[in-house]
Amino acid sequence: ETGVTQSPTHLIKTRGQQVTLRCSSQSGHNTVSWYQQALGQGPQFIFQYYREEENGRGNFPPRFSGLQFPNYSSELNVNALELDDSALYLCASMPGSRQENNYGYTFGSGTRLTVV
Amino acid sequence: RKEVEQDPGPFNVPEGATVAFNCTYSNSASQSFFWYRQDCRKEPKLLMSVYSSGNEDGRFTAQLNRASQYISLLIRDSKLSDSATYLCVVPNAGKSTFGDGTTLTVKP
Numbered sequence: 001e002t003g004v005t006q007s008p009t010h011l012i013k014t015r016g017q018q019v020t021l022r023c024s025s026q027s028g029h030n031t032v033s034w035y036q037q038a039l040g041q042g043p044q045f046i047f048q049y050y051r052e053e054e055n056g057r058g059n060f061p062p063r064f065s066g067l068q069f070p071n072y073s074s075e076l077n078v079n080a081l082e083l084d085d086s087a088l089y090l091c092a093s094m095p096g097s098r099q100e101n102n103y104g105y106t107f108g109s110g111t112r113l114t115v116v
Numbered sequence: 117r118k119e120v121e122q123d124p125g126p127f128n129v130p131e132g133a134t135v136a137f138n139c140t141y142s143n144s145a146s147q148s149f150f151w152y153r154q155d156c157r158k159e160p161k162l163l164m165s166v167y168s169s170g171n172e173d174g175r176f177t178a179q180l181n182r183a184s185q186y187i188s189l190l191i192r193d194s195k196l197s198d199s200a201t202y203l204c205v206v207p208n209a210g211k212s213t214f215g216d217g218t219t220l221t222v223k224p
Contacts, residue, residue: 033212042120042203042214043160056210090159104150104162105212 004029004108006091012114013081021076021111023091032074033105034066035090043090049074086115119143120206122215130223133194137218139204140186149187150205151178154217160203164189194222 005024013019025032031050035043045058049068063079072093078085089112092105121140129135141149148167152160164171166187170179177190191198201217 035214040216042216045211045213048210058211104152104165105160107159107161109159 004091004093004106006089006108006111008111009109010112010114012116015081015083015115017081018077018079019081019113021078021089021091021113023074023076023093023108025072025074025091025093026106029093029095029106030072031094031096032068032072033092033094034074034076035092036060036085037088037090037110039087046076081115083115086113088112117142118215119213120204120215122202122204122218124216124218126219126221128221128223129194131194131196133222134190134192135194135220136188136190137202137204137220138186138188139215140184141204141206141213142185143206143208143213144182144185146206146208148207149178149180150207150212151187151189152203152205152214154201154203156201160214163202191220194220196222196224198222 004026007022033048034046037043046060047054048056052068065077068074088110090110091108094105119142150165151163153163154160164178166178166180175192179188199222201219203217204215206213
C-alpha cells in the first residue's frame with residue numbers, strides 16, 4: 001500500500017509568480033485535503049476535495065485553487081505569490097468524505113515553498 | 117479566540133515521567149477529535165482518535181470532556197522517542213482545525 005506522495009519536495013518562487021503543487025493520495029482514499037503550515041504553527045486548512053468536488057474550504061483567498069482528478073490525485077495552485085505564502089504545504093488523504101466519521105488523515109511529507 | 121487552543125509548552129520531562137496535554141475547542145457541534153504527532157520538519161502522523169469519553173492505546177490515553185469542551189492526551193512512562201510536537205485536531209462540517217501544537221522533550 002503506497003502512502004501519500006507530494007511533488008516537488010522543495011520549491012523557490014518569486015513574488016507574483018504562480019505555482020502548482022501535486023499530490024497522489026493513498027490507495028483507496030477518495031478524499032484529499034490541503035494544508036498550509038507556517039513555522040511554529042499548526043497546519044491551516046485550505047480546502048478539501050471529495051470525488052473531484054470541493055466540499056470544504058478554509059479562510060484562504062481565491063488565488064488558492066485546486067483540482068482533484070478521477071484517480072483522486074490532486075493539485076494545489078497558487079497565483080500571484082506573496083512572501084507570506086512561504087510555508088510547508090501538506091496534502092492529506094482519507095477514505096470517506098468527512099474526518100468526523102473517525103477516519104484519520106494520512107499526510108504526505110509536504111512541499112516546502114519559499115517565495116522571494 | 118482561536119477555534120482550537122493548545123498550551124505550546126515546551127514540556128521538558130525526564131524519561132519515565134507522566135505528562136498530560138490539554139486542548140480546548142470552541143465548536144460544540146464537533147463529535148470526534150484526533151491527536152497527531154509531528155516530528156521536526158516531518159509530516160503529522162495520526163496518534164489517536166477520540167469520539168466518546170476516551171481512548172487508550174498502550175502508554176497513551178486520550179480523554180474527552182464535552183461539557184468543558186476540551187480533550188486531553190496523557191503519556192505514561194515517557195520515552196526519549198516521544199519527543200515531538202503533539203497536535204490536537206477538531207473536525208466539523210468538512211473542515212478540520214488543527215491546534216498549533218504542544219512540544220514535548222523527553223530527557224535522559
